[in-house]
Amino acid sequence: MEIFLQQLINGLTLGSIYGLIAIGYTMVFGIIGMVNFAHGDLFMLSSFIGLIVFMALTQLLGLSSPAIAFLLALFASMLLTSLWNWSIERVAYRPLRGSFRLAPLISAIGMSIFLSNFVQVVQGPRNKAIPGLFDGGFKVTQGGTYDVTLSYKQILIVAVTVLLLAGFWYLVQKTPLGRAQRACEQDRKMASLLGIDVDKTISLTFVIGAALAAVAGVLYLMYYGVVSFADGFVPGVKAFTAAVLGGVGSLPGAVIGGLLIGLIEVFWSAYFSTDYKDVAAFSILAITLIFMPSGLLGRPEVEKV
């Protein structure tokens, strides 16, 4: 029971991170129908940006409070990662609209390889570890076979995720920008006829997706305390799995899918084997796509001739 509770906490934490990344996949897929393969590497890049800004603030500028440095690093990472994704969309995806079916995906794969190797070349191939942040936590239960702890990091991750999702939900549902975004998602041509700047809306979609991925990246860095250039691939695939599981194009689906994938991964590792935890995630991806391509909350896809 204690183990179960502990794993539940761990799973929800991990799931929050996956959910934040998954939103970026699902939004881009919803609006231009492409799998943004580079999104996982963008997440890794944001982690690096956060790391460097944090280091610069504490070491070079001598900021003494790690909490403030962390917060500033988070904002800087959100800003710069958004700029990255905006540029990537401009350079690698926008010229390909109206090209053949697989062109954007191939371009995205190229971008993914480019990003991870770019970070490897400019920052070196070794793991980067940061000193522990916000260590400590509560003991949820005590005295049993096993102390269940809820660390401050985990609380922070879940709290930030909930807060962001609320803000994000407001943005998509209540603001003119969100309305434009949803309109483009339903019918791009019609939206442009009604005076919505489709290009701008797509750019903003990429920017929002990147900002959420950056939060996930910085939280991931804080949670695990280490990041390397190759860390984008597997979390990226898992977040994509989350998006697929929740139904590609559905925003609540992405969050639910993320939580599910986090829980499945953690419980699989706890009760079966850690060696095969990636296999579990990949298998879920394959099984969902084969048997339930529209996911839990997605609309079934209608093939137009």
Add this chain to the structure above:
Amino acid sequence: MANISKDSAPGIQWGPAIQEAGFAALVTAGLSFPILALKTDSDVSNKLVLSQRWSLVIWAAAIVFIGRLILVLLKARPKAEKAVSTAPQSNSSKFIAKWIGTAGIIILFVFPFVTVYFLGASGALKWINNYGVQILIYVMLGWGLNIVVGLAGLLDLGYVAFYAVGAYSYALLSTTYGLSFWLCLPLSGILAATWGIILGFPVLRLRGDYLAIVTLAFGEIIRVVLINWTDFSNGYAGISSIPKITFFGLPFTDSESSFSSMFGLDYSPIHRTMFLFYLILCLALLTNFVTMRLRRLPVGRAWEALREDEIACRSLGINTTNTKLTAFALGAMFGGFAGSFFAVRQGFVSPESFTFIESATILAIVVLGGMGSQVGVAVAAVVLVGGTEILRELEWTKQIFGQDFDPSQYRSLIFGGAMVIMMIWKPRGIVSSREPSLFLKEKKSVSGSLVGEGHG
């Protein structure tokens, strides 16, 4: 940042061009600000420290400024002469493609002897092994994947899984049961094809990009299983001391009843390398031959039809699942052949050789070669793989950029960038255009390579 210069009159407009280039440079500076300017290093106590290098940011911004300026100025040029008819052009490109093909085969057949003649046995070894055999493996893999991606239009991101199946088939069959290479070669092809069918059957009704992701997942699953199922595959350590290649039973050793004594030659390790070279050359040519023949058969025509328009294909009564499955299985089979060749050449296999980046490399070869073009794929393999080998040897770059500079680490960076640029610049590939191999009476005015989804 609208494309101001797009519809400008002839005559160079410097103002907007510089404005646009300046904007691009500013963005670049923003992008590279923390990640390029500050490098994280571990110091002696394994603690992270930052080193500053702001000059790199200025360099990056300057390069982008100049590049963007040139692009904008090129775009602003009048385009009146560009609309030439495409028919003679594509004929000439076809002629060039054919000519490259024939010349390439002749050059390849004499290549080992020429290098041995000029460089001597030990000097030639590196050239035949690092350039010849290495490139030909990728040519073969590229041609195998070309059946799946180029002809049938199915994006397969897990192709390396079949390469792994072939390699492990030979490694395990030869070390466990002592089977010879010549028996294992067809067996590994069959095993890989079987895996292709098993994996392909459930996924092939998915739409294009989902298919790509699922094949990626399968590729990773096979690799993770190879790592973790130690009883079967010996995990990370891999399988070593795989039997070496023999000349149809005669070993390449310095002993009685070996290849060299049989033919009355002095023993030299170059014999084995040359034999490997001709073996992979024959395997690659076999792949090419089978592909070219199949293209003329109904199944090959169905592949191309499927690539152009799946719905039209189904409306015409083609069984799309079977058609896709044959492409998948055949591609896998050639991957398996290449895999078992890889195992016999290296004498050692481990899961490290079959990572996603390998799949991406093969895909990059097919994409850059122009999906569907055989000559294009071969040229792309020579450029990408040969280029990688050359990068390793660019010692002089150390003189310019300092001792720490290692050009070969830029390999994947260039691959990724090239894939993006290729998709934007020439999505149909450099060498050849994508044309249907069958016409009704005569060519239509618009060829298939000029339109988005094959509505010509």
